[in-house]
Amino acid sequence: MENTNVLNENEFEIFNQFAQKLNPSTKHDYLSKIILMKVYLKEKDLLEVTKYDCNEFIEYIKDRYAKSTCEKIYSYLHSFYNFMNKKEYIEINPFTYVKKPEVSRIKTKEDVLSVQEINQLVEILPKLNIRDRVIMIFLATTGCLLNELVNLKWKDLMMDDKNNTYVRLGKGKKERVVKLHPYCFKLIEDYRDYSGLPELILPSDEFVFTTQKSNSITDRNVRLIVKKALDLAGLPQYSAKDFRHSFAAISLRLGANEEDIKNQLGWSDKYYAIRYKYVLNFVDSESVDYLMSNDHLSINNK
Known part of the structure; x- marks a missing residue:
């Protein structure tokens, strides 16, 4: 947890009331954003913050963070101040008067790796340890969210009677079972062998990806692993989230229909695919099957 000493006793008590029903990860996320503003405002009492303070803070983060991150910070703080207003700790939410940072949901070439760039990444995989190789290929061939990879357990992997392998991703309404690329599963087997685990994958609650100091990652x-791999491949302009965008754009370009992509990525609506219409010309002309059948992807020759 962030250094909660930045908040005074009253502020921390209010935050705990606000965060009562949040899961630990989301609670941590909210607290980090609140502390970020508190530090910027030189520890000014959060109940005395004005609309001018809030506006200056948003302008400050706009120069230092990605647009999507700024939007998230704004939304989190707006929600927190709405709570304080509702509970009558403050008379009005100062963020009501601050313009929300807007992020275009339309994806551009800056969000999507081309087939050639994915091949560049595949070529540098031998420079990574086996765990990190699995992580990179898993991200590139499943389009999963970062938290889905982090929370992946051995019980989520499965195989059918034709030796096709699958993985269960997501939770609740977004839970789905998607097909694994054969090379991805081969790397998973190599990873188990390197880790001294039995060849047979038994369903267990143990996390797939671990560190030397922890039984989870x-x-x-993951972001540091991805950054290292992208730097080695000469692709520092991309980040972990871009693999999800790349999976969607390339699959659509190669012929996958929007319903396929919706099911693969856990979208609530297939019309999310419209976000990729401007980028399809930049990528080289069941969803993972479209990647597996493309002769131009070097991963298919592994």
Whole structure:
């Protein structure tokens, strides 16, 4: 947890009331954003913050964070101040007067790796340890969310009677079972062998990806792994989230229909695919099957 000493006793008590029904991860996320503003405002009492303070803070983060991150910070703080207003700790939510940072949901070439760039990434995989190779290929061939990879357990992997392998991703309404690329599963087997685990994958609650110090891995660990791999491949302009966008755009370009992509990625609506219409010309002309059958992807020759 962030250094909660930045908040005074009253502020921390209010935050705990606000966060009562949040899961630990979301609670941590909210708290980090609140502390970020508190530090920027030189520890000014959060109940005395004005609309001018809030506006200055949003302008400050706009120069330092991605647009999507700024939007998230704004939304989190707006919700927190709405709570304080509702509970009558403050008379009005100061963020009501601050313009929300807007992010276009339309994807551009800056959000999507081309087939050639994915091949560049595949070529540098031998420079990574086996765990990190699995992580990179898993992200590229499933389009999963970062937290889905972090929370992946051995019980989520399965095989049918034709030796096709699958993985269960997501929770609740977004839970889905998607097909694994054969090379991805081969790397998973190599990873188990390197880790001294039995060849047979038994369903267990143990996490697939671990560190030397922990039986699980964090979002931050994964982002650092991805950054290292992208830097080695000469692709520092991309980040972990771009693999999900790339999976969607390339699959659509190669012929997957919107319903396929919706089911693969856990979208609530297939019309999310419209976000990729401007990028399809930039990518080289069941969803993972479209990737597996493309002769131009070097991964299919592994």
